[in-house]
Structures are given as structure tokens and as C-alpha cells.
Amino acid sequence: MIKRYIKHIKNRNIMKHHVRRLILLLLYFSTVCLLDVTASIPRLAVILVIDQLTNHIFASIHHNLVGDLKKLMQSGINFTHAYMPHGLPSTATGHAALNTGTFAKDHGIVANSWYSDDDKKIFVDHDNSPHAKVFGASDATVGKSAHHLMVDGISDTAIIYPSSGGTNKVFTLSLKSYSAVMCAGHLGKALWFDEQQGKFTSSRAYFEQLPPWLIQFNNSHKIPDFITWSPCHCVLSCFYKNVCPSARIEDLLLFESPIKTHENINDVETYKNFLKTLQATQLLFDAARACIAAELSCNKNDQLIIWILISSTDFVGHEFGTQSVPYIDLVYHIDYQFKKFMRFVTRFMKSSDVVWILLSDHSSAPVPELLEQEGYRSARRINTTELEETICKAIQHVSHNTILSMTVSSPYVYIAKNHLNAIDTQQRNVLFRTEQETLSNTPYIKRAWTYEQLKNTVFDPYTPEYNLQQQLYPERSGTIIFQVAPYCQTSKYTSGTTHESPYNYDIHVPLVIYQKGSVERKIINEPVLTLQVAPTIAYLMQVPKPSMCTFSMLPGIVGHEVFM
Template identity: 25%
Template structure:
């Protein structure tokens, strides 16, 4: 009996010894400030193929830090159908999709009043901080709509608040959602002044270092770099140039210095979302000269940023992840010129026609507004008050709108390109809020799972409209957008750098939700509350040793059955 016992103990013990003998960098050491700092970089609207497209033109330690010295996953795709900025950033932070974190779009109609759409991070209980008089009348912001914890939240909880967690972006939602509820602070840009601000959710006034940055000549230098006279409004001038990323990364450096990140007794976390690519993509498209300039400019800025990190914190003490909040479609006119069935749907006209259909069905002698204005795909929102006053159920209302959309979209006129017959707008599917809420009614396919992951309930009735690939709502004449379940909108880069990771290219499907899961495992903290990601063990130093030892232990028949081999 004693022999059997010893055999049962020996195999797990060997696996344990194998674990403790692996490289120290793969162990969970957030409590001992190893690493000192984790940085999560998110590039807004940066499709996954961009790194390969421009690889030969990259210089220094910008993107090449990941491609040459990091763990790079070329096949990373979101597993949901609502590829927008706010959901993407929430997904990276929480390791969950919309059905877990609750953010399904950048904004939605306020179900309390239905007087206007509200931002995904808008919170009237708080105010913006220390802006020049008259530059902004926007309400405050907070992460209150985020229904799950983030990696940053779990790090703060695990270290009893000793770890610092911060977020930076040009957009409020991109600064607030990735770091989460317990973040020390989040900073974003005020468009009218070009200054960084925050809200009273985090602090009553800006820290001295942030005030000094806003008061410095950094904005003027950015304008000079961009070759423009007026830096504000920021989105109309600087944000369309590579200087916007340089300006934002300089602010991130000021934050790291001012808050002494990487100098504490536990690991700190900084999320940086680089927003300028999104505006350029919407205006000019992913295949434009302007996009190429932005990518190569960011490569130079990342080289500078990483060199600065190396001098101040030491890259040996830093782990970095790189990804994006969503991809982007080609410009429809360009795709159509090559023969793709690319089409544009005029949403204002679609709304008008759908409203007319609903009136014909429910109120033929009236002209009621059943659909709320300012539609933003993939969701079209119903005014539930109008239906409720007529005692029409949500199921009936949403199914009626679905039927109207399927009837109207194919009739939307298009222009012929290159002598070919004009493309035809096509509805691949319409899905009601009730269908998304009860995933049993969705198809048992990969697409069905993507749809289920896109569900959120913020008090509105809505229908999700899925157009065929390369088809979208009307845009700037030279631009494009993102919102769909098609691969070009879901494909984003994923790469890691740091002592915990084995350099190499790792092919095979992975997801952005894996970022939070992988870092949580390495740091020794809980995964975020709704996390569905996987730990990317194939890229972790020493993980193969652990897996191998564990496999051998469980494959040993004496361990499995408790047999005495004497």
C-alpha cells in the first residue's frame, strides 16, 4: 500500500518540480513587480494584414520589436459581429465579448428619455476636469456601463490597490474601457483645446504633470511636425497626421514619469489606444497613401517610445501586447472596381422607407416615427414608446422591421462600375434583440456564435442588420467603415513582447480575448469576471516543459491506475 501511495505522489511531484525549474520569467510574479510594467497597445482600426503589408519598410524597434523579437500571431480574429471601437476596447480589457461586458456599440439611444444617443461611457454624475473655459460642454464619463471586470481591475484587487492602472487615448471610450472600473485614472483628448482631460470619476483635478503637459509647447510642436498652422479642432487637423500618435505617446511618457510607473513593489499596467488611424481609415481607406504614412509614422513613434521605455524602466522589465479594436473594409468604390459586389446603402433613405412600411402595416392613416433617427449599423433602433402606446409587442415590432429591411435593401439603387452591371445590396440576415438574447434561435454555426456574442440589453428594442460582404452604410466618398462580422472587420494583429514570451510566429486562430487571459495567468491574478479567453501557452517561456511533465505524469499507467509495478 505504501508503494502505491508513493507512486501516486511521485508523478505530480515531478510535474511540480518541472514547473519550478522553468525560466523565472514565466512564473506569476506580479506581487514582486516582475514585470515592473505591462503595456497594452491598441491601434484603432488596424487590420491584421497591415503588419505583413508594410513589414519590409519598418525600421528600428517599432513594429519589428514584435515581429523579430516578440511572439506574433498573424491569425487573430474577433469572435463577434459588432466590430466597433467601444466593444473592441471593452473586449481587450475584459477578455469577454459583448454578451459578457455589455458594450455593443459606441453609443446608443438613452432609453430613459429617447431624446438623443448617449456615449457608451457617458455619465452625467461626473464632470470633465480642468478644461479651458468654453472648450467643451460634454458630460462626464465613467466605466459604469461595463458589466465585467478587466485585467486592470483584477490586478488592483489582487495587490490591494498597490498596483497602478491607467488608460490613455484620444477617445474617451478607448481610454476608459480597457483599464476598467478600479483604474487610478484615464485620460483622453478634448477636441476643442487639444488638451488631455479626465472626469471626476477618477479625480477632482489633473495631476501636476498633466497640467504641465497641457501648458507646454507639445501641441505647438505637434502642429509643426504635421506642417499645419492650427492644431485645433484636433480631429480636423492633427488627428489626420502621424503627429497625433507622436503627441499621444509623449503624453503616455509624461504619465509614466509623473506617476512613477514601474517603480513600485507590484506590477503596474498602462493601456494606450492610438486613435488617429481610425479617422484616416474612415476618410481615405486602408489602401490609401494617407494610411501608409500613418503606419510608417507610427512605426517611427513606437521605436522612439520603446527606446524611451528601455532607458527609463528597462525593456527587460516590461511586457507589451499589441492589438487593435477592429479591422476595416476596403473602400467600396475600389472593391467594386475590381469586380467585388461592393455596395453602399443610404441609411437615411433606408430608415425613411422602413418607417413607411411600418406605417402601412400598423397605422396606414398616420405617419408615425417607429424608427429612431441617426442609425448606425449593425443596429437599427426602434422607438419602443410608439409601439407600446399602440400595444404592439416587442416581438411583433422587431419582426416587422426585419421583414421591412429584407424587402427594402435589395431595391436601393447603385451605380455601375467599369461597364459591369450595378451591384445589388444584399441582406444576409436580420436578427432581433429577442433572437440575440435567446441564442437558441440563432443558427448553430460559427456565425451564430458571433451573433450571440454581440448581444446587449440597454433598454432599447433593435434589429441587427447584416449586409453582404463589402457592403456598408454611406460614407465619405473616399472612405470606408467597419461594423460587420466579415473577416476584414474582425482581423486584427496580436503580438507580445517581453521576457515571458518565446519569440516566433505562431499560426492558428486566436482571439483578442486571449490577451487578458494570458496576462492574468502570467501575473498570477484572477482572469476578469466574464473572461472567455485562452492562455496562449505556445508562446510562453517554459510552458512546454510544464505541459510535457504534466502529460508524462498523467500518461504513466501507474499514476493513472495506482498500479504497483513490482
């Protein structure tokens, strides 16, 4: 009996010993995991948004890249099927979505501009209040801010709720003001290249005065009168095999003579030509370097988010198309410029302290005339002025009313409210029905809805019609919404291309995220949405996601999320 008791005591002691060891091991691994999470919180987030970076072109030429865009794709997590789920994938809408993680029905940015009740064009970043005046602007009545952005974004929450008790900063740098404003949100600092001043500026909505480092940068980076564009490779080589054969000869003209960077249009000096060049993208990277050097704190608990918003690809893509020598060559140059920028950052701080995000705000359609020449007979360009005239004639024929003020801005038709208010309900219904029928019977337009019809119809998620529906916002989305057929576009221009449809070629974009040691070396082939980028940034930076964002973070980001 005594022997059994002694044996029982020994077993209990052994059990207690193993339990203590198990508890110590659990505490050890929990501590290690918590240390890993803490160590992986980046001090710097670099978000590179290349405007109109077409996924199928980028994927087809990535093996030719020799800079760090290719390194990013190979080292990071590459999401091969990322989509910007918009019915009208415009620049302002795309950048607002990246920042807020919401649809336009929530953030309110339905397009780059829209029309008011009295048919005045409202630009997405314009703010005429005194506190939004642009520094150095010739027109003191036009200010810029994010007051049209109806919700907060990751740029706001990062500042409101810094992690680890530090202080966070957010800067956006762009060649377009509205790209910078949409990504800065309400609390970030927006900086953009002013095409009239020929230098970077901002408004009083973001600064009491321009930061000293930016003033110094502008003084040391004057824009020359003429610049030349030297292609990265021989333009007749295999590096440009994706160029549409019908466009090749015309595209070569860009490389034959110096480019005048500025010109006088309607007595206003403008640097619009400069914005289309590789030198403009280099200037943007240089400004980003100056920003990081000046604004990145020595305090390890402080964080800096910098959005680098490259617009030159959008300007070139609109004029020449994305299957052109200038567009593809510009991507090659950006690849090389980004290599120098990435080396600067990694010399400045530890690689594991930086998270890199590469993506686009939208893709782009092929040039319809070139696509038609290649054999796709249904590709068409619909002239918006002619379409407006057709609608007005149809309404006048049916109701003997003349539309005094109507604008077609795909996919919206705007009719001035003062005209609608002057007619009774029956006449208004006749007007709407005639508009719908005229649009639906127009070749290469699939269908049309009134605002209320589209709003109240049930669609399968993420279909083209659903994406159009999610872009409705009261008083901004027009009275009639229409859907063009694939590879057709409405435009006031007779050449070039655009990105105004809900189809895959306009919304499929590249997306890569990389942080050395924790977010790396994966290919995710499942479909994801770019609206998931904001909550992913929030997770990585350990700050709350934007208040209206209901999306989860992107899959495959980290291996230790179970400990969070």
C-alpha cells in the same frame, strides 16, 4: 548468511543515498523554476492598441518597416490569425473586450453609442453625475466614466489583487475619451486628448485633480496652429504598392499644404484635424513617456500597466480607407515613433522587466466604391437615411402607422419605446415583420431578426451570425438586428469606409506579445481570439483574470506554465 545481510545493508544505504540525491535535485530544480517564474513577472506592461490596424495591410508592409514594430514582430510571439469576434466591431466594444475578456452580451458595450427608450443618443462614456465632471471642459454638464461598463476588467483586477504584496497602477492614454475609459475600467486612470481644450485631460471619476506631471506636460506641449505632414518615403515608390490605384492621386493632396490643426464648428473650437496627423501620435507617445517616468515605482514589487491607444489610424482610415497613402504612411511613422519610445523604456529599466503587447481593436473594410472599380461588383454603400425612409414607407403602407422616431445604426434598428407602447401587440408584430421583410428584401442586406429571434437561434460558434448574437444586450441593441452582405456597408457618409460587419476583413487583427527571455520568437498560426488577451495579461502579471472572463490565456506564451 552474514555476507548476504551485509550486502543488503549496503544496498539499502546506496538506495538511501540516491534517494537523498534525487530529493535534493528535485528541490533544486523546483526552486530554480519558481525563481524563473518570479523573475519573469514584469514590472511594466505596455499595451499598444492601434485603432483600425488592418491585418492584411500591416502584414503586407511589415517587411518595409524599419522601426520597432517590426522588431516586436520578429522578437515576440506573433499570432497570425487573431480575431476580434464581434458582429459590430466598433472602437468602444473592442477596447472593452480587450480589458474584460468578455463579449458585449456580458460587458454591455454594444457600440460607441446607442439609443434610449425615448430615442435619445447615449454615448458610451458619458456620465452626467457630479463625480464624473471633466477637468477644464466648457460643458460642465457632461462627465465621463465607465459606469456603462457592466463588468470588471484586467485593469481593475490588477489593482484589486496586486502580486507579491506590492501596489499596482493602471493608466490609459488615448486620443479618444471612450477608448481610454473602456480600457481603464472602474479603477484604472483614464487620460485622453480633449479635442476642444487641445490638451490631455480626465474626469473626477478618476482623479480628485489632474496629476502634476500631466499639468506640466500640457503646459510644455502646445498645439501649433499649422503643421505639415512629410511622408516617410516617396509616395510613388514601392513602399506604397498596396495603395488602391483608384485612390492614389486624391490621397496625395494631404501632403501639398500645411494642415490647420483647429477650426471653429458651430461656435465651438475643435482640434479634430490635429487628431488625424502623425504629430498627434507622437504627442501620445510623449505623454506615455511622461507617465512612465512619473508613475513607475522604485519598489520592485510594484507594477505599472499602461495602455497606449492610438486613434489617428482610425480617423485617417475612415476618411481615406486603409489602402491609401495617408494610412500606410501613418503606420510607417508610428513604427519609427514606437522605436524611440521603446528605446526610452529599455533605457529606463531592464528589458526582461517589460512585457509588450501590440494589437488592434478591429480591422476595416475596403472603400466600397474603390473595390467596385477594381472589379468587385457586389461592393455597395447603403445610405442609412434612405434606408430609414424605405422602412417607414413600408410600415405606413401596411399598417397605416407612421414611425415617429426610428434610427438605423448598423446593425441595429431602434424604434422609440413610447411609440411601441402606444400600439397593441398585433400592431407591434406587424411593425416588426414589416421591418424584417423590408430589410431582408433590400439589396445587399442578407437577413434581419428581431432581438428575441436572434437571441434564441442556435448558431455555430464564431460564425458571423454567432458574433452578432454575442453582441446583444437588453435595452441597448435595438429592436431589429440586420446583417449586410460582404463588402457592403450602411453609412450616412458618401465616401470613406467603416468597420461595422462580422466578416474577416473587419475582425482579423495583428497580435504580438513580447517579453525578453520568456515570451519570444514564435509564430502561432492557429486561430485565437483577442478575448484571450486579458487572461494572458493576468497570467503574466500574476493577478486574477477578470471575473466574467471564461477564456484561457493565449497558447505558446511561456515554457514553464507547468510549474504554476
